[in-house]
Amino acid sequence: MCTGECSKFIGVILYPFCALCILCNILLFFPGWSTEAVNDPQVKLTPEVLYLGGFLGSGVLVLIPAICIQYTGRRGICNNRFGMLISIILAAVALCGSIYGFITSLLGLLHGPTCHYRVFNGDMRWTSPFKVEKEFRDLERSYLFHREVWSRCIVPEGVVEFNIIFFSTIMAASIIQVVLCAIQMINGLFGCLCGTCQRKTY
Numbered sequence: 431m432c433t434g435e436c437s438k439f440i441g442v443i444l445y446p447f448c449a450l451c452i453l454c455n456i457l458l459f460f461p462g463w464s465t466e467a468v469n470d471p472q473v474k475l476t477p478e479v480l481y482l483g484g485f486l487g488s489g490v491l492v493l494i495p496a497i498c499i500q501y502t503g504r505r506g507i508c509n510n511r512f513g514m515l516i517s518i519i520l521a522a523v524a525l526c527g528s529i530y531g532f533i534t535s536l537l538g539l540l541h542g543p544t545c546h547y548r549v550f551n552g553d554m555r556w557t558s559p560f561k562v563e564k565e566f567r568d569l570e571r572s573y574l575f576h577r578e579v580w581s582r583c584i585v586p587e588g589v590v591e592f593n594i595i596f597f598s599t600i601m602a603a604s605i606i607q608v609v610l611c612a613i614q615m616i617n618g619l620f621g622c623l624c625g626t627c628q629r630k631t632y
Contacts, residue, residue: 433621434502437517440614441500444524447603448493451531454596454603455484461543461593462586473556476544476593483534484600491527492607495520499614502621514621521614528607535600542573543593545583559583 458479461467467474498520502513542560559582560573573579573590580590 433514433617433624436617437502437514437614437621438500440610440617441496444492444496444607444610447607448489448496450603451484451488451600454600455479455482455489458593458596461589464586466586474544476538476558478534478538478541481534483531487527487534488531488600488604488607492524495524511622514618517621518615518618521611521618525608525611525615528604528611532601532604532608535597535604538593538597539574540572543583543589545589546585547582548584554584
């Protein structure tokens with residue numbers, strides 16, 4: 431496969447992962463499939479959701495370069511050494527976006543969701559209970575490995591599982607994007623040095 435065809439293939443493959451990350455980030459605004467958190471996002475939404483790692487990072491910041499990268503593989507003004515040079519820069523931008531999406535999702539997983547939960551003395555409050563707090567310092571491992579404490583989150587119902595599923599999906603998609611963008615940067619370098627294998631038509 432020549433460098434131009436490889437660029438077109440990578441650009442197209444990036445599209446569904448961008449769409450998946452955008453969708454997951456939007457759904458995270460409705461924890462437990464409830465709209466209650468949207469009415470008071472600063473208090474009731476997980477902070478990492480508001481960072482828009484899936485929407486902007488692994489979504490828009492990868493989608494726009496992916497479109498341009500695909501065009502470098504098509505016959506026309508972009509299918510040349512200069513176009514491949516631009517594709518390296520765009521792939522670097524997309525790489526940064528996907529890394530941002532991965533990091534924010536990782537933090538979302540590590541910190542856990544914001545929820546209305548019952549503390550040890552029986553009081554109820556909105557907070558992120560699985561962050562490093564005195565109530566959970568006795569846990570030897572992350573809350574992810576202590577399913578029995580998930581029930582402390584009363585509202586939204588099932589918010590722990592909800593966050594784990596969608597943040598993990600964004601992380602997985604972001605890792606794939608990182609790999610594809612890195613490949614495109616290498617492909618673009620070969621395209622600059624060796625050309626795009628564009629055949630002349632007479």
